Amino acid sequence: MTIRLPRSIGLALVVLVVVLAPLSALAQVPPPESFFGFRMGTDGRLADWPEIERYFQTVAAAASDRVKIVDAGKSTEGRRLIAAIISAPENVKRLDAIRAANQRLADPRALTEQDAAALLAGHKVVVAIGASIHASEIGATQMANELLYELATSSDPRTLAILRDVVVVLFPSLNPDGHVMVVDWHKKMKGTAYEGGSMPWLYHKYAGHDINRDGFMMNLAENRALARFFYSEWHPQVFLAMHQMGQTGARMFVPPNYDPVHPNYDPLIWRESAVLGQAMALELERHNRAGVVSNALYDYYWPGYEDSVPLGHNTVCLLTEVASARLAAPATVTPAELARSSAPGLPEYKPQVTFPNPWPGGTWRLRDIVDYELDAVHGLLQAASLYRPQLVEDFYVMGKRAVEQGLAGGPFAFVIPPEQADPSAAARLVNLLIDGAVDVRQAQEPFRAGDTTYPAGSALILMAQPYRAYAKTLLEKQDYPARRLARGATPERPYDVAGWTLPWQFGVKVDRIEAKFEQPMTTRLARGGIAPAQVWGERRPGYFLVDAPGISGILALNRLVDLSLKPEWLTSAIETNGYWYPAGALVLRDGPGVRDAVTALARELGLRADGMRGVPPANAVAAISGARVGLYKPWFENTDEGWTRYLLEQYKIPFRSMADDEIRQGNLRAGFDVIILPDASAQRLLNGQSATAVPPEYAGGLTEKGIAALKAFVESGGTLVCLGGSGQLAIDALGLPVKDVVRGVPPEQFFCPGSLLALQVDTTRPLAYGMKRETAAFMARGSAFESDPARSGAGRVRVVARYADKNVLLSGWLEGEQAIAGRPAVVEVALGTGRVVLYGIRPQHRAQSLATFRLLLNALFLSSSR
Secondary structure, eight states, X not given: OOOXXXXXXXXXXXXXXXXXXXXXXXXXXXXXXXXXXXXXXOTTOOOOHHHHHHHHHHHHHHTTTTEEEEEEEEOTTSOEEEEEEEOOHHHHTTHHHHHHHHHHXXXXXXXXXXXXXXXXXXXXXXXXXXXXXXXXXXXXXXXXXXXXXHHHHOOOHHHHHHHHHEEEEEESOSOHHHHHHHHHHHHHHTTSTTTTOOOSSOSSSSOGGGGGGOTTTOOSHHHHHHHHIIIIIIOOSEEEEEEEEOSSSOSEXXXXXXXXXXXXXXXXHHHHHHHHHHHHHHHHHHTTOOXXXXXXXXXXXXXXXXXXXXXXGTOEEEEEEEEOOBTTBOEEEOHHHHHHOOBTTBSSSSOBTTBOSOOOOEEEOHHHHHHHHHHHHHHHHHHXXXXXXHHHHHHXXXXXXXXXXXXXXXXXXXEEOSOOSSHHHXXXXXXXXXXXXXXXXXXXXXXXXXXXXXXXTOEEEESOSTTHHHHHHHHSOOBOOOOOSSTTOOOOOOSSOSOOOHHHXXXXXXXXXXXXXXXOOEEEOSSOOOOOOXXXXXXXXXXXXXXXXXXXXXXXXHHHHXXXXXXXXXXXXXXXXXXXXXXXXXXXXXXXTHHHHHHHHXXXXXXXXXXXXXXXXXXXXXXXXXXXXXXEOOSSOOHHHHHHHHHHHHTTOOOEEEOHHHHHTOOGGGTOSEEEEOSOOHHHHHHOBOTTTSOGGGBBOSHHHHXXXXXXXXXXXOEEEEETTHHHHHHHHHTOSEEXXXXXXXXXXXXXXXXXXXXEEOTTSGGGTTOOSEEEEEESSOOOEEEOGGGTTSOOEEEEEEEOSSOOEEEBOOBOGGGTTTOEXXXXXXXXXXXXXXXXXXXXXXXXXXXXHHHHHHHHHTOOOO
């Protein structure tokens, strides 16, 4: 028998089912404490990466109308970089349309005013949140689980209003590889005396703390993935990066940042960051979260952070830094420790307008970090919802203003001519700009700009584009605005480096064109390439000459070695067909496969090559064979070691990592021709970490026994390569006849916080093969050398490169130029039958300074035992 209900009751049941269905689904979303078995932030407990990934998938499956999981790419070690996209159900249904509108608004050149108005009407603001790119700053990754649950399940009117206006893109970790390492170490050390301590290695395969100093260079998979996700897919209007800082001092930093700001970015960026940052501060204060500071500690001058690169793409970037616990263990901070703390913008720990409610001291826990970060996000999302129309419109306006500024000139364009000393470096620069969403054009015909005529094939970066600020910031010279709080006072140091001009770091000719010019026919480049060269000279040569400048030369050399073709160095210049091959060019005697290999080098790397009659002059060539390379890997976090390891792998130079024990055992010459010591202080290298900080197997450093082994290695014919501060260890311990003339000099007399300096190179020295005579080198609190008369009999000193005699600073900030002007910057010191190479500059700084890579890599190819 069929029972028929009255129509009104039937409709009511249908409505009830529709209403209760999503509520029933949301009820199935497990809260974090039931899924993980503990509350986020519980003392001694950490959610690991596989569990977090599963939790995000579980929530998305149960609350699919609010949450969608997307992949941004892969980490360095192949883990997923996931993000949860969270919004109201009606927004989730049309995410593709929201994303497409965002991309159109990002580039106003293709929009009419009517188009823009239609897109802006009701458009949702996209807020991205990135957690814990520094893996030991783990609180945000734990907090992300609670935030996801709250946004996915809450029926609170405020949360529902936020979700109607905002599309949240939540990255639970921007460094999952590091998260795995940190949690694994925590589990291993839990319950021991070392619980809460740091790992004795980097929390990223290569970069450690520098993972967020790679934003514009994109050497690392994580930063390439984030750039693609931001600029090719979602392009958020707001990006919050969540970090942690030291245990003493303020409890949390929220924007606005400290001065200086970079003048290239639209002023709307700084106004909006102030509004959103103060909304975070207000929410924290409402919940009596003491110790919140703003307008202090952190500047946004350096453009390479994961949270400063988007500034040049018209995204409002926000940084938070919360005081750390001892990882997951509580930390106790006394009032006396707080009273001693000082920082830029907070010289005294007392109430002030940017720090109205000092924290009194006491016990600080991981749960405190989670609570502070949750409140900060709540404040941000509420403000983003409230100011949604303005944030979205200003995003479009900033792009439009950038185009208008570019049309006005000053500069109007940058031009990269096709003829370059190092074609591979030029191609790398073009592709780096393209990967950063810069519009790069290639001229299809010759054109004139100012007094210069440029050929077809020139790369043209017109400044009338929405990401003008990004391109300009990377390509132009930096003049760091040093700040002195009082006349005669020591200037405030920048939070990171002061100069990075990429054309100089890469050794690439880039012309800045100030005024408008008649534009040639162009096509937009999807990828930068290398103009092919051809092989000149004899059709049936006895040998070939191949020019080998810069990184192009290293790439060529590696190919030839891989093919077992036995390349040789040219040791003195040779002229042929009107072209001078300098010392350092490659020589290949003809034989099977040689012409094909040389032709490929000319075609693919753009290298000049000539076939030569007869045989090479006997006194003008030197054999090349692979050296046995060791890279010292100390038992403490050393980013210079990581970047050096990265560089060797990228250029396919075989090496082996060495720990303290292996060096202390001695007999190093039996296994190695070259040993590289990364940048670290002499004391740090010698003593390592104390036995109270790490387990015994990781305690101690090289020790006197290791120093004796290194000295014996050099005296018996080995090459010791000393990067940065490790040079002082060699000078003192090995008794080298040189001294660092700026060691111990007070900063008011000499200070270089990270800038590009002019270098004069002796290109006849084998260590400088492939270098330009004049180039730019990166220096950060480096060295300048001179002979030490007291040790004049200890070994011969050869100068490879000097700082310029005058006008030493190219880009950034340098105090006390006269202290280093004309002084040696790179030297070789003979010791026994071996040598020590000392670098006052950073030749491989963060794998960015392509122009000086050869000064390091040549030392490896020139050190074979054969």
